[in-house]
Amino acid sequence: MVKFAGFFTVATLAALAASASAGNASYIGSVEVVRGDSGSERAQGKVFLDANRNSRFDAGEEGVAGVLVSNGLEVVATDAEGDYALPAYEDMNLFITKPAGYATPVNARMVPQFSYVHKPGGSPPLRYGGLAPTGPLPEAVNFPLIEDGVGDSFECLAFGDTQPYSNAEVSYVRETVGRLLATRDNSATACLLFLGDVMGDDLDLYPRFQEIVSVGGVPQYFIAGNHDFDFDASEDAYSFDTFRREWGPEYYSFDIGQVHFVVLDNVRYPCNGVDPHDFCDPSASTTYNAVLNDQQLSWLANNLAEVPEDKLIVVSAHIPLVTFTDADEQKHQTDNLPALYEILGDRRVLSLAGHTHTTEQILPGESFEGWQEHAGIEAAGFHKIIAGAVSASWWAGDLNDRGIPHATQRLGSPRGYYRLQFDGADYIDTFRTFDRPESEQLHASFNTPRFREWAGKLFAFTDSYPVPSEVLPPVTVNDLGDMNMLTRADLAEGTWVAVNVWNGSKESEVSVSINGGSAIPARRTQAGEGEAVLEGPDYADPLALAKQATQGRQTFRSAQGGDETAGYTTWQGYEWKSSVAGPFQDWMLTRKSSHLWRADLPSDLPAGVHRLDVATTDRHGRSFSETLVFEVVESLPEMAWRAGLWE
Known part of the structure; x- marks a missing residue:
């Protein structure tokens, strides 16, 4: 096996992953944006089966009925011809919920292409660029799909807080996540979930990170964390603009098998002058708060109204809904959790989070002092997993035998990730380290x-x-x-x-x-x-x-x-x-x-x-x-x- 200075190079990782990628027959493409004056103030277009895989709706290609499309607030299902129409807003994410049995295109770095950002004026000046002006509302935004062979039994990998602050730490990501994805059998792996703090503030490192993670040939889904935002944003509406450019919407959903995956944004930045906490006071240092905004909650209610009750709902957010580690802290638990509980109702739910750099299993009925005061619930209503951190204790500590900081996590677990195996609406969760057999727990x-x-x-x-x-x-x-x-x-x-x-x-x-x-x-x-x-x-x-x-x-x-x-x-x-x-x-x-x-x-x-x-x-x-x-x-x-x- 060819190595460079004791470490895997990106080229070597890509070669190792070639068989997995070839087996996946990756669908490289994009959303089709048809420019021109639609004469309408509504966002419209078609969800279609891309028979020739060119990411364009061509004569003879069929629309796909019943696909959920949203503007970030309203949710509609496509009609019998695959058509949709929605109100348009000046700053919106237009996106579909990928239906089970289908795949969206991915870009060359395996990031799913299921959304279009409409922001006519673009972002204000931001250190990392944010979003370029998108111009007028397109004549149509069409979403291509292909049929896939993923059934009701599959697995996803969940990674908490990779959080590299420098190129040196991106190299640690390569030697952990990159090496893992390049050398394991990914044939049953339908998705990678990165649970926020994908980056450590320097958003110019995103492209190298994307290239490394793409070696597994598996679609990557990203959650926005409190180190993924534009720190120079003056208000929350702009805080994830660079994230949106690189990865996609701050909140969205997709279906695989009998599982409805929901990604939420529970990081408000800046919270100063908005949320009623001392740390959010206008005179305090600029910071974030864990809260779900009203528009997002309305979208979720509209989204779930179209989802069958028997599906498992997997909710991913960066900051935990509640946590043992920071049970006595407001900032690190979600303010308006009862509102989310009300929307989810009696559905079967699993939630995933990162942020605390700890592994935690919180089962229904479990409770710790501080939850009622800071998150508004007395006890957990559904299963919650805090998935630890790839960076563990922020890449700190002496080097292990692979030349990576041991960075033992705050509650004592080693660095690792979660493997989630789904069979219908049932699942098994397994914590995995990067260097030890699965039997070592x-x-x-x-x-x-x-x-x-x-x-x-x-x-x-x-x-x-x-x-x-x-x-x-x-x-x-x-x-x-x-x-x-x-x-x-x-x-x-x-x-x-x-x-x-x-x-x-x-x-x-x-x-x-x-x-x-x-x-x-x-x-x-x-x-x-x-x-x-x-x-x-x-x-x-x-x-x-x-x-x-x-x-x-x-x-x-x-x-x-x-x-x-x-x-x-x-x-x-x-x-x-x-x-x-x-x-x-x-x-x-x-x-x-x-x-x-x-x-x-x-x-x-x-x-x-x-x-x-x-x-x-x-x-x-x-x-x-x-x-x-x-x-x-x-x-x-x-x-x-x-x-x-x-x-």
Whole structure:
């Protein structure tokens, strides 16, 4: 396999993906825009079967009846000839809901072409260009389709927060998402869902990102996130204009099999002077808020009125509807969630989100303190998945064995994505990492008195000092010592196994056994019964925290690079540069987790080497396990080289 400097090149990825693309017989094309004076103030055109695949409605080609078309507010179905007409607005997305059994064209980078932006005057001046003036309303906007072979059984991959801020981090996307898509069998994969924060503020990086992701030969659907907007937009109406140019509408829907996919925009920017929160005050720094605007909610109600009740509705939005991670924060949960609940009614719904850089399973009936105050609901009404982040903790941390930052996520999961397998209106969700087999779904470590003392010192430091800092931290990962060596004092004072099940839910069952003995049930540290989020050394993930505690990469410096290549950068050029190897920032540390289980160890384990088997069964009945070997000792031996014996 040809590599360049240890990494895949885009050309190599494309070659690897050739078989998948050829099997897909990608339909490259566009929406047909017929220029001319229609003599009407209504948007009109045809949805048609593109027999010769030239993206033009030609003589002899047939219209497709019953296809939903929208202007972003009203929704109509095409008539028997495939024709539609809708009111036109000065700034609108005109789009179809791709019907099941059909495919829209994709562009050369596998982005579906199902929409037309009508914005006669274009965007105001924006750093990344926004939308060019579209001119008068076209005479017709025609939407081509072809029949496809995707039935009721298929899969989609969901990626949260790729969020590269630089070309260096786009390369990390190539080595994770690009490599994955180029080397896996995509024949059953009908869609890729990117759940927002596709980019990290620098929207000029979109084209390279698109080229990398296209190697899988799978249609890509994008959700707008709070790092995908034009930061220099003066009002929300312009904030996603560059996103619209590159990807398409901020909200839309499409059908595959028995699933109706709905993409929503719940990021208002700027919210200052619009939403009634302190952080949105006109005098506050320009920022965003999580809310669904009224026009979008009206569109959704109109859209769902045309969708059969027995279809599964998959709702994707960037900011979670509610979240465990930020349950006590208004900004990171959707303001007017009850309005969405009312529109969805009793339908069967799965929602997907990103934003928090965590994996979370929230099942119906689950509840945490803060939801009622900040999102207006007491408990979850349907299944919600927060799909983690490809960038995990923003591409931070030391490099793994593939040369990618480990960036362990805030609730302790590794970097990854979700595979959603649909069979009719049923589905199975699986969290996948980029470097481990599907059978690996958890990790386990020991929460000892020694760990709790160490973690308390670490937390006190990150609460008191900026990160990175030139202040020497009180502890590093080296001070934690051998995490799998337990003393009798550790056992007597309380030691338990902390099991992080990355895709765990309240329905997961977790147990441990020692030396083949009887299973010891583990209990979830957060019951999800309306309690507050619990955090601190007792609720931390020892193994995740050990990885997050000490980052040597921020101390790297060379004679050649000097300041320019010292440490590393993330976010908008924020420098992780220091002469001291310190931890992640306090809010990035795994002080808490909604998918952590605890099993207390017996206090009378004899000295010696022991085997610990950890097992979990998920909500779909699948079982996963891991084995640890640990030691019990009377007291900790000297762990360093005993130099005194050689003097």
